[in-house]
Amino acid sequence: MNASETNKPFLYAVKMRASKGDVHLSGAERLVGKEQILPVSQSLLKRALNHTNGNADAIHLKVEAVECSEVLKVPSLPVTEMSAANTDEAFAVLERLLKENGLRNAEACLRLLRNAPPMRGAMLVDIRTLQRCEPDPKRGVRATYMDGEKACFDTKKNYFREALILATKVSSAPHIVGELCISDDCNYTTGYFASKKSGYVRIPNLKTLGDPHGGRIFLYDDTSKKDLEETLYYLEHQAVIVTDLPTDTPSVLDVKQRLKTLKEKHLYRTETVIKAVESDRVRINGKWYVSFTSNDYLGFSQHSEVKMSAARALKQYGVGSGGSRLMCGTSELHQRLERLIADFTGYEAAMVFNSGFSANVSILPALFGEGDVIFSDALNHASLIDGCRLCKAQTVIYRHNDMSDLEEELRSASFKHGVIVSDAIFSMDGDIADGTTLTALAEKYHVLLYIDEAHATGVLGEHGRGLKEHLHLQTKPSYLCMGSLSKAIGVEGGFVAGSAEMIDYLRNTARGYIFSTSLPAPSVAAAVKSFQLLQQSPQYVEALRENISFWNALCRQYNLPMTAETPIVACEVGSEDRTLSLSERLFEEGFFVKAIRYPTVAKGSARLRIAIMALHTREHLEQFAQTLTGLWKEMTVKN
Ligand code: WAQ
Ligand code: MG
Numbered sequence: 001m002n003a004s005e006t007n008k009p010f011l012y013a014v015k016m017r018a019s020k021g022d023v024h025l026s027g028a029e030r031l032v033g034k035e036q037i038l039p040v041s042q043s044l045l046k047r048a049l050n051h052t053n054g055n056a057d058a059i060h061l062k063v064e065a066v067e068c069s070e071v072l073k074v075p076s077l078p079v080t081e082m083s084a085a086n087t088d089e090a091f092a093v094l095e096r097l098l099k100e101n102g103l104r105n106a107e108a109c110l111r112l113l114r115n116a117p118p119m120r121g122a123m124l125v126d127i128r129t130l131q132r133c134e135p136d137p138k139r140g141v142r143a144t145y146m147d148g149e150k151a152c153f154d155t156k157k158n159y160f161r162e163a164l165i166l167a168t169k170v171s172s173a174p175h176i177v178g179e180l181c182i183s184d185d186c187n188y189t190t191g192y193f194a195s196k197k198s199g200y201v202r203i204p205n206l207k208t209l210g211d212p213h214g215g216r217i218f219l220y221d222d223t224s225k226k227d228l229e230e231t232l233y234y235l236e237h238q239a240v241i242v243t244d245l246p247t248d249t250p251s252v253l254d255v256k257q258r259l260k261t262l263k264e265k266h267l268y269r270t271e272t273v274i275k276a277v278e279s280d281r282v283r284i285n286g287k288w289y290v291s292f293t294s295n296d297y298l299g300f301s302q303h304s305e306v307k308m309s310a311a312r313a314l315k316q317y318g319v320g321s322g323g324s325r326l327m328c329g330t331s332e333l334h335q336r337l338e339r340l341i342a343d344f345t346g347y348e349a350a351m352v353f354n355s356g357f358s359a360n361v362s363i364l365p366a367l368f369g370e371g372d373v374i375f376s377d378a379l380n381h382a383s384l385i386d387g388c389r390l391c392k393a394q395t396v397i398y399r400h401n402d403m404s405d406l407e408e409e410l411r412s413a414s415f416k417h418g419v420i421v422s423d424a425i426f427s428m429d430g431d432i433a434d435g436t437t438l439t440a441l442a443e444k445y446h447v448l449l450y451i452d453e454a455h456a457t458g459v460l461g462e463h464g465r466g467l468k469e470h471l472h473l474q475t476k477p478s479y480l481c482m483g484s485l486s487k488a489i490g491v492e493g494g495f496v497a498g499s500a501e502m503i504d505y506l507r508n509t510a511r512g513y514i515f516s517t518s519l520p521a522p523s524v525a526a527a528v529k530s531f532q533l534l535q536q537s538p539q540y541v542e543a544l545r546e547n548i549s550f551w552n553a554l555c556r557q558y559n560l561p562m563t564a565e566t567p568i569v570a571c572e573v574g575s576e577d578r579t580l581s582l583s584e585r586l587f588e589e590g591f592f593v594k595a596i597r598y599p600t601v602a603k604g605s606a607r608l609r610i611a612i613m614a615l616h617t618r619e620h621l622e623q624f625a626q627t628l629t630g631l632w633k634e635m636t637v638k639n
Contacts, residue, residue: 009068011239013145014040018048018056024120025053028157031071031147031239037063039153046155066145071239073149074172076164078199079246090191090206094180097193097201101178101219103127109217113180116215123217124231127177133220133228141218141232143170145239159188160202161247167194169240175222175231182206184214195219266576267597277302280615282592289592290620292610297567298458298540299615300490300530313525321518325507329518337524340531341495345453345465345483346475349503352524354516356454356484356494357383361390362512363482363496364421364450366505368393373415375406375447377422379429382600384421384452400426403437410445418447424456424467428601428609430568432460435467442478450480458488459567464534464541485523488544489530493519543614547621551612554625560632562610569610571628573635579606582631589627 014037015029026048030040041061048059084090091110098106108130116123121140124133134141146169148161163181170179171194178195191206191214207213220231262268276283279302282291300306313333323329334352341350353359364387368374372393376384378400388395396413398406406420420442422433433451442449453466461469466481477499485493496506507513533540544567552563562569573579576597583595586608597606612621 010034010065011068011071011241012037013062013064013066013239014044015060015062015064015144016041016044016048017060018051018058020054020057023054025056026051026157027120028162029144029147030151031066031145031241032151036151040151043153043155047157050155066239071241072172073241073243074168075244076148076200076242076246077168077171077194077196079164080199080201082201082203084203084205086205087207090203093201093203094193094206097198098178098180101195101197103178103219105130109180109219113182113215113217114213116213116217118184121216122179122181123215124220125217126223126225127219127221128223133225134232140216141235143218143235145237147241148245149241149243150245157185159183159185159190161245163192164200164245165242167192167200168242169238170194170218170235171196172240173218173231173234173238175220175227176218176235177221178219179217180219181216182214184212186210186212266580269597272592272594280613280617280620284592287590289587289590290616290624292591292593292608292612292624294611294613295455295487296490297488297544297611297613298464298490298530299613300458300488300526300533300540302615303490303530303533305533306490306526306529309529310522310526313521317521319522320520323518324514324516325518326514331521331524333521333524333528334518337528337531338495340528340535341483342497344531344535345457345481345497346468347481347497348500350495350497351503351507351510351513352485352519352527353494353496353510353513354519355492356452356482356486357386358512358516359482359494359496359510360384360387360452362387362510363480363506364388364393364419365390366509366511367448368417368419371416373413373418375409375413375418375420377401377426377433379426380421380423381427381452381454384423388421401431401434403434403441406438407441410441410447418445419450420447421450422452424451424453424460425566425568427455427568428596428607429570430564430566432456432470432565433467435471435473439473439476439479443476448478448480449476450482452482454482454484454494455487455566455568457483458530458534458541459544462541463538464488485527485530489527491523491527491530493523493527540614544612547612547614547616547618550618551621551625554622558625558629560625560629562628564612567612569612571608571610571632572605573607574604576604576606578635579608582635583608585631586627591624591627 011031013031017027018025028044032040048056082093084093095106119140121142124141126133143166146165148165167179170176180193182191189207190202190204192200192202194200274282280290281288321329338350338352360383368391370392374388374393374395376388376395376397378397396409398409420438424433438449451467456466458464460466480498482496485491555563562571579595583593586593593608593610596609
């Protein structure tokens with residue numbers, strides 16, 4: 001690199017080539033300004049180091065100066081997308097394009113492409129004779145010294161961008177009338193035809209997945225070959241910057257199309273408007289339905305004392321809290337609620353968030369970062385998944401409630417800090433986490449245990465204290481209990497309970513806590529009352545448990561395969577549209593149960609999520625089981 005000798009402006013060709021033994025793994029090049037040499041080199045090196053073809057044992061990185069005055073600017077070929085369902089259709093498209101571009105021996109040309117030997121360069125083929133005319137047929141001719149106008153720091157190969165740059169340069173070379181290309185990467189099946197006349201035409205399915213065979217032909221049109229040198233020089237040495245690449249101009253998001261796709265896949269969701277709630281019934285469009293959709297398991301959202309408590313707080317404090325907790329959003333009520341939660345769950349301290357979702361996406365990133373590993377159950381709630389995503393820590397997903405898989409992962413991972421994250425009751429399946437083994441594993445491998453009790457608070461354990469009470473587990477300092485105020489507690493918000501220091505630290509670092517206006521006083525007062533009700537008497541939890549037992553008895557009586565350990569009953573149908581129609585049929589019969597579909601559950605495992613409440617009358621439970629049995633039989637017979 002001797003660009004510094006003069007004051008002329010330069011660009012720099014940065015070329016990377018990675019190989020293992022004699023095998024070429026990956027290669028890429030950029031043509032960039034001086035200040036981009038380092039970041040671009042780094043991205044190319046990363047690419048060389050992380051190539052799926054294998055680990056490189058030699059990486060060549062070459063930086064060469066190119067005088068700016070020598071650089072040609074060429075506008076990108078326009079891009080057209082074709083469709084082709086299989087290789088036959090794809091090759092038919094290619095053939096048509098070749099013919100449109102004046103090639104008389106299109107079929108023979110395609111045979112040449114199909115039988116291209118593996119090489120680093122392309123074949124330079126005379127369009128009349130189909131003879132190859134590059135000096136070294138083993139190597140082929142290589143198009144180099146080219147890039148898009150804006151530097152690109154992709155560490156993964158951007159097939160389309162790179163191919164479009166190459167095709168644009170090649171099509172601007174003297175005597176080149178077209179180009180054909182199929183990637184030799186076995187997982188990339190889209191190829192293209194490019195020419196000045198046709199532009200860059202993308203064709204999918206030019207080969208089948210897994211096929212490592214590719215090839216590239218530059219079509220040359222100059223019978224006398226008097227300018228062959230010129231063509232070769234242009235391809236291999238002329239520096240070209242491609243302007244106006246299509247990705248440079250972002251396209252407007254097509255939400256209309258996306259909505260259409262959602263509807264086609266039966267994944268479109270609508271809101272049901274509830275006009276009134278009364279015990280286990282809701283009014284929709286002027287009619288009362290028995291609801292099996294609410295998470296208000298104990299009916300506290302309607303409990304007269306809970307409502308009174310909210311009303312008093314409304315009078316005293318007003319509607320909104322006016323600020324975040326660390327500003328003016330902490331009232332005596334907030335503190336009382338947190339004290340109550342700590343006592344109720346059996347921890348030193350607790351703090352309240354505006355929602356369980358906010359708690360999960362705030363707590364995990366506050367605690368875990370680079371070098372840490374989160375071990376997360378495959379069926380954890382979306383907010384836990386997003387909490388993991390927001391962390392710089394690595395996430396390892398273990399099979400749902402599979403403790404030997406979890407242990408295997410714990411044993412084989414290395415990390416600075418680790419945490420096991422699990423729902424206590426899984427929200428869409430209703431099963432209970434194996435808390436005993438989780439606790440033992442957390443201790444054995446010196447990791448934190450983070451349990452999301454959203455559906456377990458007020459449900460599990462004699463007094464509804466959650467998983468710990470249910471399994472008679474001791475409180476451990478390395479155990480963090482997160483929960484919700486919006487399910488059995490009947491209000492809104494989330495919480496986390498743990499050691500006093502842990503909670504102190506989280507108040508200082510959990511972003512959803514710090515940067516949200518705090519819960520309004522009426523909600524806080526209502527939650528306080530709900531916890532007091534739970535503490536005063538086990539009657540509410542008992543009533544719920546009795547209804548679950550009654551439901552299970554009905555299931556046995558009607559032969560319905562839907563017995564449940566918790567108030568969440570998974571009625572798995574599978575197909576999205578059949579689940580929707582089951583929900584509709586039940587609605588016609590006076591029952592309100594929503595269909596649960598992807599992404600809440602896996603594709604093809606759509607279901608009704610039946611939620612049992614303490615408020616359900618036996619009569620309603622019985623009527624529902626009876627109706628569901630009829631419809632369920634109808635469905636299973638049909639399919
Ligand atoms: N110059 C000439 N020929 C080359 C070059 C080059 N710089 N790089 C690769 N080839 C030849 C070589 O024979 C390869 O075996 C063959 O092309 C395929 O190369 O719109 O990835 O790099 O999404 O595997 C097309 C993208 C991707 C289509 C093409 O080619 C789209 C691709 P690969
Ligand atoms: Mg390749």
